Amino acid sequence: MNQFVTLFVGGLFLGAIYSLVALGFVTVFKATHVINFAQGSVLLLGAYVIARAHESVGFALAVALGVLAAAVASVLIDAVLIRRIRRADLGTLAILTLGVDILLATELSRRIGTDVLNIGAPWGSDVTEVAGIRVATSRVLAGGVAAVLVAGFWLAFKFTDFGIAMRSAAEDGEVASLMGIRLNRVAATAWALAGALAAIGGLFLTSFPAAGVTGSVGLLALATIPAVVLGGFDSPGGAVLGGLIIGVVSVLTAGYQEELSFLGRGLGGVAPFAVMLLVLLVRPSGLFGTREVTRV
Known part of the structure; x- marks a missing residue:
């Protein structure tokens, strides 16, 4: 029982990191209707800048530089590439971001x-223990940071001019433009937020218990795609819940790998996609997604 609780709690904290990255996907999609597959490489860029810069400028400033680099890279993807073919179909836009990612x-x-x-x-490799449950301190901090950022995002989305503009752009871009909303500014802000969230997610995904930043870190962002699909591409709340679900599923299946060995090795990496497919069979738009959202 203690093992299950430990794995479950660890899964929730991992899911909090996934939620941040997934929220970046949803932010871009709501503002521009673009499925941004470049999120993984932007995550890697942010983590890479932090890893290279922390020895010379200190950790705090390195994090700021990593977040800034990821945000700028995301904005450039939109300004230099996406904006030029904004009216293209969603499949073309998604493939373009996939090319950028590669x-x-x-x-x-x-x-x-x-x-x-x-x-x-x-x-470092510190571990936090509460009531017999041991979790890497980095994951506990990630959970706290994720909670603050998600709450801040929700407040901004509901009560600020940017939130109103983004909701309007997502509802009907042409009408929003006629009402004086600058769609390019909304899009640039959304892409910058997505890049910043990816960099913060990359920071925690490469902290202990992970070994560090490697060339394959960007692939970790693929684990957030089931979270986005599960929650719904246009649902910020769905992205958060989807991230938590995928985190728990990943950790539990990896933790009980021996007991589930009859299903094959590497189940922890496959299980999130299996859960995603099962949910899509019942709700093609995801748990909280709008049914009219177009899929690619």
Whole structure:
């Protein structure tokens, strides 16, 4: 029983990290109707900048630089590429972001090579224990940061001018434009937020118990795709819940790998996609997604 509780709690904290990255997907989709597959390489970029910069400028400033680099890269993807073919179909836009992801991830992987870069987190390999449950301190901090950021995002989305503009753009871009809402500014802000969230997610995904930053870190963002699909592409709340569900499923299936060995090895990596498919059979738009949302 203690093992189950420990795995479950660890899964929730991992899911909190997934929720941040998934929220970036949803933010871009709501503002621009683009499925941003470049989120993984942007996550890797943010983590890479932090790992390279922390020794010379300190951890806090390195994190700021990593978040800034990821946000700027995301905005450039929108301004230089997406904006030029904004009226293209969703499939074309998604493939374009996938191409960007491959190019950026390839270049970053070339720079990293076979090294494992230390993220330089001050909490190191510390472990927090409460009531007999041991969880990596990095995951506990990730849960706290995720809670604050998600709450802040919700408040901004509901009560600020940007939130109103993004909801209007998502509802009907042409009408929103006629009402004076600058769609390009809304899109740029959404892409910047998505990049920043990816960098923060990358920080915690590469902290202990992970080894550090490697060329394959960007692939970790693929685990958030089932979370986005599960919750619904246009639902911020769904992204958060989907991230938590996928985190718990991943950790539980990995933790009980021996008991589930009859289903094959590597079940922890496959289980999130299996859950996603099962949910889509019942609700094609996800748990909280709008049924009219177009899929690719």
